[in-house]
Amino acid sequence: MASILKVDEMQGVTSAGDITITSEGGAATMSLQQGVAKAWANVDGTGTVAIDDSFNSASLTDRGTGQYTITYTNSMNNSVYACPFGGKNPSVASNLGCLGIAEGSDQLATGSIPFRVLFGNGSFGDYNELTLTIIGDLA
């Protein structure tokens, strides 16, 4: 008979925020909390911008053409976290762009992340679909 363990919340014994899991290969252990994405979002970056679906993402701010900020519901513990981006360009034939954080102008913060879409012609542009995932230390 399969056994089922039902609990509402998982905490580490030694440290509440540190549960150890065994690796797929069985040769290592690692922190469950460190391996979980702390936020993700799929947003529409054109017209009236909107969050289509998300986790731990409270709001999306349109800062101008191709420039956005997502504010978290629960903040990160520091401002040095990983933030891989994805996106869907408005035209396959043109306007290929890259998503990123502008050096100097944009700074990762514990409560939000600013990001931009820079097209190949050097101008900022809106993507009709933008996605990001946040991995790091939650507060």
Next chain:
Amino acid sequence: MTSQLNVDTIVDKAGSGGTNIKVGNTSTYVSDGGNVTQNAVQGLVKAWDHVSGDGTTIDDSFNISSHTDSGTGQGYHVFTNNMNNNDWSRMGFTQWADFGTGNGAYALSTGNPDTTSQMRLLHYENATLTDPQERYIMVAGDLA
């Protein structure tokens, strides 16, 4: 009444190291900093893969059943278990075949929208669809 179980290790019934432990989709965990709790399942990566540049070989993956090469520089990464809707968070990365050509960039297609069952990834170099050296994706969002 709230239940709390203090243990150091949970393993499956067979004692094989916990690889068969199931986590319910309303489970929460305490954050790294210890100040908040969040849903554990929402934070899990739902699929990832590492595919050869020519799109013919899945070198390693999770929740990926196949990769369909749909032409030079483009392909579909097909999920084993589908996503719950189309609004998932997708990350695509590619390794340039020739860094020296410059102006390389990856992009996701608009012509064939992603679905609950697959993700399309395209790779451009010098604004031309080109087979990369390697292809990688990572997916977060709601699993069906």
